[in-house]
Amino acid sequence: MEEKEREARTREEKRRRALARELCEDFAARQEARKSLERGWRLNMNFVSGNQYCDISPSGDIEEEDAAFYWQSRGCYNHIAPTIDTRMARLAKVRPSLNVRAFSDSEEDMKTARLCSNILTSVKNRLDFDKIITRATLWSETCGTAFYKVVWNFDDGNIIGADESGHSVREGDVNVVALPPFEIYPDSLTAESMEEVKSLIHAKAVPVSEIKERFGAEVAGRRIDEFSFAPYAAAGGWKRPSDGEARPCLENAEILIERYTRPNGQYPEGRLEIAAGETLLYEGSLPYRNGDRGERVLPFIRQTCVPLAGSFFGTSVVDRMIPLQRSYNAVRNRKHEFLNRLSMGVIAVEDGAVDAEELAEDGLYPGKVLVYRQGSPAPGFLDCGKLPAEFAEEEERLSAEFILVSGMSEISRNSANPTHVTSAVGLQLLIDQDTNRMRMSVESVERAVKEAGKQILHLYKQFASARRILRMTGTGGHTELYYFDASDISADDVQFETGYDRTPEQQKEDVLYLLSLGLLKEADGSFSDDTRNKLLDALGYGSFENARDISRLHLRKAERENVALKEGDAAADEYDDHALHICEHTRALLSGGEEDAATKERIVRHIAEHRKRQAERNK
Numbered sequence: 001m002e003e004k005e006r007e008a009r010t011r012e013e014k015r016r017r018a019l020a021r022e023l024c025e026d027f028a029a030r031q032e033a034r035k036s037l038e039r040g041w042r043l044n045m046n047f048v049s050g051n052q053y054c055d056i057s058p059s060g061d062i063e064e065e066d067a068a069f070y071w072q073s074r075g076c077y078n079h080i081a082p083t084i085d086t087r088m089a090r091l092a093k094v095r096p097s098l099n100v101r102a103f104s105d106s107e108e109d110m111k112t113a114r115l116c117s118n119i120l121t122s123v124k125n126r127l128d129f130d131k132i133i134t135r136a137t138l139w140s141e142t143c144g145t146a147f148y149k150v151v152w153n154f155d156d157g158n159i160i161g162a163d164e165s166g167h168s169v170r171e172g173d174v175n176v177v178a179l180p181p182f183e184i185y186p187d188s189l190t191a192e193s194m195e196e197v198k199s200l201i202h203a204k205a206v207p208v209s210e211i212k213e214r215f216g217a218e219v220a221g222r223r224i225d226e227f228s229f230a231p232y233a234a235a236g237g238w239k240r241p242s243d244g245e246a247r248p249c250l251e252n253a254e255i256l257i258e259r260y261t262r263p264n265g266q267y268p269e270g271r272l273e274i275a276a277g278e279t280l281l282y283e284g285s286l287p288y289r290n291g292d293r294g295e296r297v298l299p300f301i302r303q304t305c306v307p308l309a310g311s312f313f314g315t316s317v318v319d320r321m322i323p324l325q326r327s328y329n330a331v332r333n334r335k336h337e338f339l340n341r342l343s344m345g346v347i348a349v350e351d352g353a354v355d356a357e358e359l360a361e362d363g364l365y366p367g368k369v370l371v372y373r374q375g376s377p378a379p380g381f382l383d384c385g386k387l388p389a390e391f392a393e394e395e396e397r398l399s400a401e402f403i404l405v406s407g408m409s410e411i412s413r414n415s416a417n418p419t420h421v422t423s424a425v426g427l428q429l430l431i432d433q434d435t436n437r438m439r440m441s442v443e444s445v446e447r448a449v450k451e452a453g454k455q456i457l458h459l460y461k462q463f464a465s466a467r468r469i470l471r472m473t474g475t476g477g478h479t480e481l482y483y484f485d486a487s488d489i490s491a492d493d494v495q496f497e498t499g500y501d502r503t504p505e506q507q508k509e510d511v512l513y514l515l516s517l518g519l520l521k522e523a524d525g526s527f528s529d530d531t532r533n534k535l536l537d538a539l540g541y542g543s544f545e546n547a548r549d550i551s552r553l554h555l556r557k558a559e560r561e562n563v564a565l566k567e568g569d570a571a572a573d574e575y576d577d578h579a580l581h582i583c584e585h586t587r588a589l590l591s592g593g594e595e596d597a598a599t600k601e602r603i604v605r606h607i608a609e610h611r612k613r614q615a616e617r618n619k
Contacts, residue, residue: 020280136178144316221252407437558584578614
């Protein structure tokens with residue numbers, strides 16, 4: 001019996017080693033297939049950072065370009081970095097925010113939509129989701145593509161107990177991280193969407209101490225490049241890359257390889273395999289039911305700057321601007337060299353007439369006494385002519401091409417107005433044109449954020465089995481603590497609205513515009529108390545509402561009475577505004593959310609009591 005168990009363990013160990021080896025070989029093959037793309041991304045990063053005298057060599061490495069002559073000017077006049085800054089600022093202004101809209105006016109649908117909206121708002125605030133979007137957008141604008149990974153972190157959330165060893169047990173919570181394209185390896189580089197990818201590898205260089213903490217496995221460490229994942233260990237110690245880049249690396253680390261496979265005939269629930277250093281750390285089904293109708297899909301979301309036909313990875317405006325940046329640097333440097341010749345001069349002397357070494361070292365500074373050989377012609381400056389007009393014309397043409405290629409006009413990039421438009425409407429139209437040129441990037445961010453919201457709700461639906469507490473905003477604007485679990489979340493029965501967080505100035509302008517149209521007035525041309533106080537709140541004078549308006553307080557009290565009437569009868573108070581209470585209680589009856597006949601009967605009796613008290617007051 002022991003012999004059979006030993007043979008079974010041996011077979012299992014061989015199988016695990018073979019699977020880990022196959023996983024590492026698959027990663028190496030995918031890494032080799034997209035080497036050219038990685039070099040392009042690294043070249044883009046160099047140009048954005050200002051290292052613009054490098055290029056991809058025939059051998060495939062990024063090498064520094066040497067100057068043809070030692071005296072050549074090699075200044076960098078970076079137009080790419082300001083363009084990226086402007087695009088990032090513009091994309092930050094149109095940052096999408098997730099709202100959930102109910103399918104119907106029923107109380108249950110409205111309650112579910114409000115709960116889902118508050119869950120997304122809570123996750124957004126807890127994770128600083130705007131910062132995650134900014135990081136992903138920076139990668140997509142620089143390299144063309146970025147990714148979001150939406151996972152469930154069991155070590156996050158509130159503490160709900162302790163295990164046998166005394167370690168805290170938490171309820172878990174959603175975690176969203178932004179990933180650079182260097183870490184993502186799809187099975188097909190020609191897939192045009194994440195849905196077309198059958199399997200995907202997420203590779204990341206991590207310290208071996210983290211691998212031991214997460215998986216309990218001992219793995220030998222090495223020095224690894226964080227971008228290309230190439231080992232830099234050499235016989236003589238650290239080996240500097242031939243391209244001269246200051247590339248980041250990790251000491252005593254290993255590549256953590258996670259391969260995600262969609263559900264197929266062999267694996268109906270998909271497959272997740274994790275290995276490091278040819279050691280298998282985990283294998284099992286895809287852990288998350290994060291797709292529509294509870295399907296298991298890849299927990300990754302793609303965001304592109306500009307989509308590329310027939311390619312999984314998108315392209316960036318940096319790719320288009322690199323040739324222009326090279327030409328612009330060359331024109332400016334040649335122009336400065338010509339100006340240096342005009343200002344410093346080129347001296348012509350007869351051989352042996354002067355001390356050439358002294359003249360080359362000191363030049364002709366003011367007050368210099370130049371001694372030359374008797375009988376020789378006096379040294380003089382050569383006529384270098386005037387600066388050709390072609391320099392200015394070429395520089396102006398390249399500047400115009402930067403605007404065409406980047407999609408950012410001068411009014412957005414440097415607040416200049418070359419068109420001399422003075423009207424506010426005309427200036428706004430010019431700004432809107434720049435926004436329209438970025439529409440592909442904006443829509444990609446919208447789709448990514450919307451998909452992230454869906455996956456967040458699906459993960460709560462799957463893992464939030466125990467009762468949780470959430471501080472959320474009620475219908476009347478007051479804050480309430482709400483207990484919920486997975487059964488209260490309906491991730492497949494909600495509609496997402498991807499709106500935009502408008503600035504207070506924009507909100508005030510919209511309110512004033514609506515006021516000028518008269519759309520907020522009642523039929524008799526006046527403003528209701530509720531409308532007037534909402535206007536004061538929108539214009540930043542919410543304190544007037546607290547001082548003057550009590551109608552909202554009556555409505556909030558009526559909402560609390562609706563909740564109390566689910567459990568038992570509630571009396572109408574003498575000081576109630578009976579008309580407002582009757583209206584709010586009637587709305588609860590007509591919403592269709594209450595199916596309990598006893599609750600409806602209690603609400604009807606409560607309304608009757610309000611009518612009775614109202615009639616007595618009017619006598």
